[in-house]
């Protein structure tokens with residue numbers, strides 16, 4: 380198992396959490412803004428990250444090229460929300476006891492940084508990258524998980 384993130388802080392957290400199940404994991408963490416080159420994987424998970432990456436087509440292509448045939452790709456993205464869904468998401472956060480100021484401040488922090496696509500655009504992107512079998516395995520209030528297989 381390997382991990383990639385552009386933030387050293389996040390890698391430290393990942394190393395601390397996963398060293399409980401794999402003591403060598405911290406040595407296989409890479410700080411990088413691009414996907415690793417010249418490595419092959421059976422499965423790749425990319426959760427809540429691709430929506431921050433500007434060159435998302437290139438990043439996805441590098442993921443695709445690094446997978447073995449029949450390899451698995453699990454992607455979770457925040458997708459474009461309608462006003463109805465956004466309102467439900469705000470209610471969800473309020474139920475988690477977040478204040479309106481905290482909710483608004485988080486929204487402003489992500490503006491211009493997180494670039495969500497619609498579910499349809501994500502499906503098109505994954506198809507254009509070359510994935511053949513694409514399924515939605517989880518979806519809630521604009522957070523969607525896609526399960527994709529490389530042909």
Ligand SMILES: C[S@@+](CC[C@H](N)C(=O)[O-])C[C@H]1O[C@@H](n2cnc3c(N)ncnc32)[C@H](O)[C@@H]1O
Pocket residue numbers: 383384385386389411412413425426427428431432433
């Ligand atoms: C919401 S966090 C998700 C973290 C982790 N994937 C998880 O499931 O807990 C988003 C992560 O995207 C990372 N990130 C943003 N731009 C990136 C890039 N170009 N390459 C790699 N990671 C990036 C951030 O550092 C942050 O850790």
